[in-house]
Amino acid sequence: MPLRAKVASSVSRTAAALSRAAGRGDGSVIGGWIGLKIDPDLLAHLSAGRAIALVSGTNGKTTTTRLTTAAVGVLGRVATNSFGANMPTGHTSALAKAGSTPYAVLEVDEHYLAQVLEATEPHVVALLNLSRDQLDRAKEVAMMAQLWRAALVRHPRIRVVANADDPMVVWAACPPADPAQGHVPPHVTWFSAGQRWHDDSWVCPECGSTIQRSGEQWWCTGCPLRRPEPNWTVEDDGVLDPTGAWHKIQLQLPGKVNLGNAATALAVAAEFGVRPVDAVSRLGTVTSVAGRYAQVDRDGRNIRLLLAKNPASWLEAFDMADVAPTLLSINARDPDGLDTSWLFDVDFSPLTGRQVLITGDRAYDLAVRLEVNGVPFQHVRSFDEAVRAVPPGRLEVIANYTAFQDIRAELDRVN
Amino acid sequence: MSTESLRIVWIYPDLLSTYGDRGNALILARRAQLRGMPVEVLEVRSDQRLPATADIYLIGGGEDGPQALGAQRLIADGGLHRAVAQGSVVFGVCAGYQLLGTSFFAKGTRCAGLELLDLSSDRGPTRAVGELAGEVDPRLGIPHLSGFENHGGRTHLGPGVSPLARVTTGVGNDGATEGAWRGKLLGTYSHGPALARNPDLADLLLRWATGIHQLPPLDDTWADRLRSERRTAVAAAPRP
Numbered sequence: 030m031p032l033r034a035k036v037a038s039s040v041s042r043t044a045a046a047l048s049r050a051a052g053r054g055d056g057s058v059i060g061g062w063i064g065l066k067i068d069p070d071l072l073a074h075l076s077a078g079r080a081i082a083l084v085s086g087t088n089g090k091t092t093t094t095r096l097t098t099a100a101v102g103v104l105g106r107v108a109t110n111s112f113g114a115n116m117p118t119g120h121t122s123a124l125a126k127a128g129s130t131p132y133a134v135l136e137v138d139e140h141y142l143a144q145v146l147e148a149t150e151p152h153v154v155a156l157l158n159l160s161r162d163q164l165d166r167a168k169e170v171a172m173m174a175q176l177w178r179a180a181l182v183r184h185p186r187i188r189v190v191a192n193a194d195d196p197m198v199v200w201a202a203c204p205p206a207d208p209a210q211g212h213v214p215p216h217v218t219w220f221s222a223g224q225r226w227h228d229d230s231w232v233c234p235e236c237g238s239t240i241q242r243s244g245e246q247w248w249c250t251g252c253p254l255r256r257p258e259p260n261w262t263v264e265d266d267g268v269l270d271p272t273g274a275w276h277k278i279q280l281q282l283p284g285k286v287n288l289g290n291a292a293t294a295l296a297v298a299a300e301f302g303v304r305p306v307d308a309v310s311r312l313g314t315v316t317s318v319a320g321r322y323a324q325v326d327r328d329g330r331n332i333r334l335l336l337a338k339n340p341a342s343w344l345e346a347f348d349m350a351d352v353a354p355t356l357l358s359i360n361a362r363d364p365d366g367l368d369t370s371w372l373f374d375v376d377f378s379p380l381t382g383r384q385v386l387i388t389g390d391r392a393y394d395l396a397v398r399l400e401v402n403g404v405p406f407q408h409v410r411s412f413d414e415a416v417r418a419v420p421p422g423r424l425e426v427i428a429n430y431t432a433f434q435d436i437r438a439e440l441d442r443v444n
Numbered sequence: 445m446s447t448e449s450l451r452i453v454w455i456y457p458d459l460l461s462t463y464g465d466r467g468n469a470l471i472l473a474r475r476a477q478l479r480g481m482p483v484e485v486l487e488v489r490s491d492q493r494l495p496a497t498a499d500i501y502l503i504g505g506g507e508d509g510p511q512a513l514g515a516q517r518l519i520a521d522g523g524l525h526r527a528v529a530q531g532s533v534v535f536g537v538c539a540g541y542q543l544l545g546t547s548f549f550a551k552g553t554r555c556a557g558l559e560l561l562d563l564s565s566d567r568g569p570t571r572a573v574g575e576l577a578g579e580v581d582p583r584l585g586i587p588h589l590s591g592f593e594n595h596g597g598r599t600h601l602g603p604g605v606s607p608l609a610r611v612t613t614g615v616g617n618d619g620a621t622e623g624a625w626r627g628k629l630l631g632t633y634s635h636g637p638a639l640a641r642n643p644d645l646a647d648l649l650l651r652w653a654t655g656i657h658q659l660p661p662l663d664d665t666w667a668d669r670l671r672s673e674r675r676t677a678v679a680a681a682p683r684p
């Protein structure tokens with residue numbers, strides 16, 4: 030590593046430690062920021078010599094990164110950005126903090142994937158899904174897919190692990206090969222993780238025709254784009270690998286969506302030579318991920334935290350939540366996006382029959398939405414009031430980003 | 445109103461459904477049902493023919509590509525023009541509002557609109573994103589408009605339409621006026637969705653569709669709280 034990068038890396042670690050000591054979060058952003066100021070190529074220098082996997086998509090990237098880190102851990106030490114700091118400053122800080130490791134698994138914000146591909150030259154990139162998120166500022170879904178696609182064209186040697194169930198991801202993962210320019214199609218391994226949300230992929234990104242669906246299959250009515258045959262699939266409570274071997278998966282994380290994330294993690298780890306049979310037991314060691322799925326006991330209530338940031342992830346949260354009293358909390362601060370109209374893209378009727386409480390800055394938006402769905406609810410002004418309002422036993426909490434962080438803070442920043 | 449039930453058509457949800465647009469159909473259906481009206485909501489996808497005999501047609505927001513495609517298909521289909529000629533109600537939001545006019549911009553080119561409203565849209569210098577509020581045309585007899593906008597367009601009204609509202613917060617058409625209406629056609633940049641945040645606007649569309657001038661009142665406690673909470677928030681933090 031050049032001297033400037035060494036200094037930057039060491040300063041980055043020190044800054045992160047100082048930031049943590051001062052009680053300003055986990056320091057992963059500020060440390061990386063200072064490091065990058067001293068050496069703008071620091072992320073590239075820190076990446077050199079490591080075999081790296083990048084994990085990106087609208088939903089599930091934090092959990093999939095954690096599961097992949099556990100799986101690749103079979104081979105040796107793995108650096109990762111475990112605090113959800115998923116932009117280049119967070120990657121820089123995570124790699125600097127980890128020191129030299131043979132492997133790294135990094136969660137990447139979907140808007141930064143092209144930039145991080147350039148800097149880290151990963152061995153493999155996992156593409157999970159693309160759907161609407163933060164309507165007031167996110168790029169159009171089709172435009173995100175186009176950016177991913179353009180980035181992959183520039184890096185044809187990177188191996189791709191991609192979701193066969195999401196038409197936008199499939200299109201992004203298969204850029205046209207141009208032999209005249211020396212372009213070869215990328216090597217893609219397909220997984221099937223299921224997709225409950227279809228509302229952002231009715232129109233073909235290639236030709237603009239309608240996309241038809243039947244069961245798990247989908248195909249464009251105007252061009253050859255269609256669902257590729259997946260190499261890794263979820264079957265019952267396990268994962269089928271490309272050799273046809275089935276592996277039982279025992280996760281501590283709820284829901285079918287996390288079985289899909291486990292399949293993805295095994296597929297990514299396999300790109301490094303990890304055999305699924307050696308990795309499955311490690312997946313079961315992951316309990317909660319930056320507070321997601323964490324369980325806390327308070328006043329006889331077992332409180333479980335589920336994060337849901339956009340329509341697709343709300344549908345998944347309803348699927349994984351137990352039939353139990355449920356607190357919904359909605360904010361619309363900067364990190365959440367200021368626009369709450371997505372509430373009407375989500376069908377809240379799965380909550381019918383459960384005791385539903387609502388809170389958060391934008392509880393009234395939620396109230397109007399639940400009324401239309403015919404779901405009775407009770408408005409509470411605080412988390413404590415919610416806990417007191419439900420009987421002893423399980424309380425499911427489903428919240429969007431800053432609402433989730435507020436509740437996590439109430440519970441002493443549970444991890 | 446068609447004979448047995450109030451028929452609401454949601455036009456092209458596969459193309460034009462970005463900002464919780466389903467909410468407008470849900471709100472209209474619920475407010476009609478609470479008054480005992482039988483309701484039928486039809487979702488007509490862009491590869492289907494548009495029935496010309498419904499009472500209310502809803503068109504939502506969308507990205508540039510789907511907006512241009514939606515306009516082409518609606519012009520080719522012709523069903524909406526026939527419905528308007530027969531006195532149906534049309535409510536357009538954002539991209540769906542723009543395409544009711546004579547022309548709009550999508551993907552850098554001028555596209556032909558449906559020419560149902562005397563207005564045209566082009567690109568503004570900046571994207572208008574944030575809370576949108578305004579005082580509604582007093583002839584419509586409804587309280588202030590509350591919503592959220594997110595669009596890059598600017599809309600210029602011709603003499604054949606009236607503005608829906610005078611802007612008090614946000615941009616709307618051009619920073620001064622917001623939305624437009626003529627007869628039983630009404631368009632707005634406000635989502636939220638618009639009818640969830642403006643129940644009186646939903647009732648206006650129902651009155652137009654049914655010809656019933658006095659609809660029984662409903663309990664709008666939560667919508668009223670939402671409207672006043674938004675009004676307070678907007679006053680506390682005006683947009684630059």
Ligand SMILES: [Zn+2]
Nearest residue numbers: 233236249252
């Ligand atoms: Zn196609």
